[in-house]
Amino acid sequence: MDADIAELKKEVSLLRKELSRVSDEAEVRKVHFKYGYYLDKCLYNEVVDMYADHPDAYVEFLGSRYRGKAGIKRLYNGRFQSTFVKGRNGPVHGFLLDHIMMQDIVDVDPSGTHAWCRMRALMQAGTHKSVRETHPRGHVQWWEGGLYENEYLKENGVWKLFRLVADQGELRPLAHKDVSRGSLGPDEIIEQKMLWPDTRVVPFHYPHPVTGKRVSDDDLRAPNYGQDVAEAEAPLSLALPEGQKRQGEGNTWNSEGSVRVLAELVENP
Structure with a gap:
């Protein structure tokens, strides 16, 4: 009888851990999907609130890194909000910005406080002809497609975005202005812009x-057709800024006798 009870306790413990893992994975997915819905409608205050308050939080976007909550606010409440909706929080008539999120792969650290997600985004955007004269974009439509390789953090029991890395492979000619100057610029410029026709693989x-x-x-590099890979651009990287670490990296899940390996990241083994 004692042996049977001990075995049941062990099984309950494993099931509790597995349930926690599945629940955390679901919550991380919901966090990112909710982020996408807020972003669709230019609700930038709500977007910023989705991010962790941790000082190591950041966003990588178009070869730039916006660090900490102050940098993240500068990107969304500054650059995006002033450009797309003239400073208001919410949509403006005739401006479309729909983010379709899909192919999500979520892994949660055994501690239940750190997670990673790889997700594809397909964005349809544009302005209606009726706002041609009033919106700074004029009358234009475009598609964007790319990948997220994000990290999430549980702060005070709530899952939040921690590090967002956006591969913006745009499906239109890109008119990218230098945003390294001025009050709305990033904290640092990074070499990886990850833009079409660059087809290197995000790690x-x-x-x-x-x-x-x-x-x-x-195998993550993208040489020209028939070119030796050694002549191609270096592989892309998920390297962190100097002094930052990845919490929980290399930990494993033990569940019902099997091992779930997590986050064997290239840059910080």
Whole structure:
């Protein structure tokens, strides 16, 4: 009888851990989907509130890094809000900005406080002909497609965006202005702009689910057709700013006798 009770307690403990993992994965997905819905309607105050207050939080966007809550506010409440909706919080008539989120892969650290998500986004955007003369974009439509490789943090029991890395592979000619100057600029310029026609692979936060290995660096590069890979641009990186670490990296899940390997990240083993 004692042995049976001990076995039941062990099974309950495993099931509790597995339920916590599944629940946390679902919550992380909801966080990002809610972020997308707020962003669709230019609710930038709500977007900023989705981010962790941790000083290591940041957004990487178009070769730029916006660090900490102050930098994140400067991007959304400054650059985006002033450009798209003239400083208001919410949509303006005739401006479309729909983010379709899909193919989400979420991994949660066993501690239940840190998570990673790789997700694809397809954005349809544009302005209606009726606002041609009043909106700074004039009359224009475009598509954007790209990947997120994000990290999430549970602060005071609530899941929040922590580090957002956006691969903006735009499906239109890109008129990217230098935003490194002025009060709305980023905290730092980084080399990785990750824009079409650059087809290098954004590194995966997870290892291969069957082999347990990560994809080799050379296989993440994108040489010209027939060109030796050694002549191609260096692989993309998920490297952190100097002095930052990835919480929970390399930890494993033990569930019902099997091991779930998490976050074998390329840059910070």
